[in-house]
């Protein structure tokens with residue numbers, strides 16, 4: 001069974017490719033790096049030749065509203081059309097828990113559009129919605145930083161390790177298509193401001209985290225539970241503190 005991983009050079013994609021290969025699958029990484037561009041369609045038909053499963057874990061290089069919408073709309077459209085022509089039997093894609101509650105942000109409007117295109121296509125599919133990656137915490141802090149201050153709302157968050165996300169995506173992609181969605185999340189719930197404060201302190205980062213219920217999270221003011229998964233979510237095992245200590249030990 002040939003599996004093509006679109007975005008296979010990225011954070012999640014490279015882990016998915018490795019995990020599939022470890023389990024004996026024929027997995028190919030496809031991205032502009034290897035001459036496959038879903039936005040322009042370049043290299044797509046050749047990459048999908050003989051593929052049974054396509055996993056889309058690509059991401060837009062720009063998070064600007066128009067650019068990210070163009071990326072997910074056009075790329076997903078090109079990809080699904082190429083999959084139909086190649087006779088692909090399963091399209092698996094990674095999205096974000098709470099997407100429909102976060103559409104004040106252009107990024108999440110684009111992710112919702114991506115999901116809608118997948119759901120509306122004739123190709124059997126699975127959508128894995130994950131919570132925020134532990135690896136993404138630096139970017140959350142950076143986006144909320146002004147000078148020495150990091151201003152964040154006390155919204156609840158249940159993040160998870162990228163490695164666990166990749167395991168979930170790989171597992172779902174080799175199973176029967178769900179023709180639906182599954183949520184995956186980390187084992188613990190935190191307040192966003194407290195989580196980032198603790199991580200910065202542990203890293204001896206001098207920035208001060210200020211709790212501000214009005215603060216924005218990537219342009220959105222999330223409600224208390226907007227980032228949390230539902231009760232049916234599959235929970236991963238890696239705890240944030242263990243992941244952080246491992247990062248510090250290998251830094």
Ligand SMILES: NC(=O)c1ccc[n+]([C@@H]2O[C@H](COP(=O)([O-])OP(=O)(O)OC[C@H]3O[C@@H](n4cnc5c(N)ncnc54)[C@H](OP(=O)(O)O)[C@@H]3O)[C@@H](O)[C@H]2O)c1
Nearest residue numbers: 007009010011012031032033037038039058059132133136
């Ligand atoms: N960050 C979070 O906390 C979070 C949470 C839940 C879900 N997600 C979702 O996870 C997915 C993967 O995120 P990530 O952090 O692993 O992404 P990433 O590390 O930024 O990697 C992005 C991948 O997309 C590829 N790509 C970019 N433009 C492309 C194009 N035109 N055609 C084909 N491939 C293209 C890149 O290829 P090159 O290396 O060749 O440029 C790279 O392999 C995203 O869809 C995101 O919405 C993220």
